[in-house]
Amino acid sequence: MNAGAIQSRAKLRRDPGVRSIIAAWRRLTGGRARRDPERRTLVACSGGADSSALALSLASASRGLVIAHVLHDLRPIDQATADRDAACALAQRLGVPFVEASIRPARAPGNAESNARRLRYAALTRLAREHECPFVAVAHHADDAVETLLMRLIRGTGPQGLGGMHEARPLAPSGPTLIRPMLDVTREEVLRICTNAGWIWNEDQTNQDVKRLRAAIRARVLPVLRDLSPGMAKRTAKASVLLAQNATLARETAAALLEQTSENEAPNAAFSLDRMLLRGQSPLVLGEVVRQAARLLGGAMRLDRLNAKSLEAVVRAMKDESNQPREFTLAGLRVAVRSKQVLFVRRATSDRQTRDASPERRQQHYHRPEDHGGGKL
Numbered sequence: 001m002n003a004g005a006i007q008s009r010a011k012l013r014r015d016p017g018v019r020s021i022i023a024a025w026r027r028l029t030g031g032r033a034r035r036d037p038e039r040r041t042l043v044a045c046s047g048g049a050d051s052s053a054l055a056l057s058l059a060s061a062s063r064g065l066v067i068a069h070v071l072h073d074l075r076p077i078d079q080a081t082a083d084r085d086a087a088c089a090l091a092q093r094l095g096v097p098f099v100e101a102s103i104r105p106a107r108a109p110g111n112a113e114s115n116a117r118r119l120r121y122a123a124l125t126r127l128a129r130e131h132e133c134p135f136v137a138v139a140h141h142a143d144d145a146v147e148t149l150l151m152r153l154i155r156g157t158g159p160q161g162l163g164g165m166h167e168a169r170p171l172a173p174s175g176p177t178l179i180r181p182m183l184d185v186t187r188e189e190v191l192r193i194c195t196n197a198g199w200i201w202n203e204d205q206t207n208q209d210v211k212r213l214r215a216a217i218r219a220r221v222l223p224v225l226r227d228l229s230p231g232m233a234k235r236t237a238k239a240s241v242l243l244a245q246n247a248t249l250a251r252e253t254a255a256a257l258l259e260q261t262s263e264n265e266a267p268n269a270a271f272s273l274d275r276m277l278l279r280g281q282s283p284l285v286l287g288e289v290v291r292q293a294a295r296l297l298g299g300a301m302r303l304d305r306l307n308a309k310s311l312e313a314v315v316r317a318m319k320d321e322s323n324q325p326r327e328f329t330l331a332g333l334r335v336a337v338r339s340k341q342v343l344f345v346r347r348a349t350s351d352r353q354t355r356d357a358s359p360e361r362r363q364q365h366y367h368r369p370e371d372h373g374g375g376k377l
Helices: 016-028 049-059 077-094 112-130 142-154 187-196 213-228 232-258 275-279 283-297 308-319 351-356 359-366
Strands: 041-044 065-071 098-102 135-137 168-170 177-179 271-274 326-330 333-337 341-346
Touching (some): 049 077, 098 112, 283 341
Parallel strands (some): 041 135, 135 177
Antiparallel strands (some): 168 177, 271 341
16 A cells, blocks of 8 residues: 555554444454455445445455456446546555456346446456455445435335345355445545545546436435434435345245245146235235246246336235135236135246246246345446
């Protein structure tokens, strides 16, 4: 670390925000069971203030870091390369390795930002494996968690969407693990860390575009909430983590229920569940049962169409006392509620699709890790 531009590691660690980040990083990477040299971490760095503060904080505690930047084509090439160069310069100042990857989400079909997020995590997974890093740290902080929660409330999200950001989750079945050690740190603390360290970060101009919902919430809504309750960001972020844990429990319960499915003789029925078994479950769990069934049977359907409003009628029918048969169509899935059974049917079911719905196939799908958290590209 260059003492002429960045304060000493010991002095930086006296900052309460830095101490919070280091403590969370140690907790999320094995706790007291591991020594710091065994926590080798790939730090995703955009060149902005948030990821720079993360890198500065972790580098004050350990040299077992690799700074990684993922170059994408959603911004002009001069801006994108400037961010990459800033991340590289930070790695050089910290005396840790720098690696990079390139992705092209603008050329992929569908939502560009969703594509960028998916491709970025895939690139980070590859880089982490190549450089033997069991952990990938990203710089989502408390203000990000509030923004994400408000965006989802505005869009009418269901209970799963309110789950917010997970502190840790596997990026792939065999690793690495994605960690978020900054969820108890605010944007104000992020800027203070960078300023105290003498580091000048890059600004992404798209973050100032208030035509984008996240930028508008950041510029117009969060300042009002801070005035009303100065500590609201950290409290909201902690509540979001608890909601995420509830969402995980609901997914696990739904997966266990779906493992009890039985073959059904009704035409085109992929599988069925005992309705009495479902009646005893909460609406949160039943909604997740439908989502997981749709993920399995719906093929390429968009799961974002299965919001709380579209699921409400199906869940209500599962739980009521009526014996009248009812059917509901949700994107690529048909749900038939009968007196004793609930049938889950893929629309236009083929022989091949029916084979895909075998118990072995179902088990592979239900435990696939998901990213229910929002965040930056």
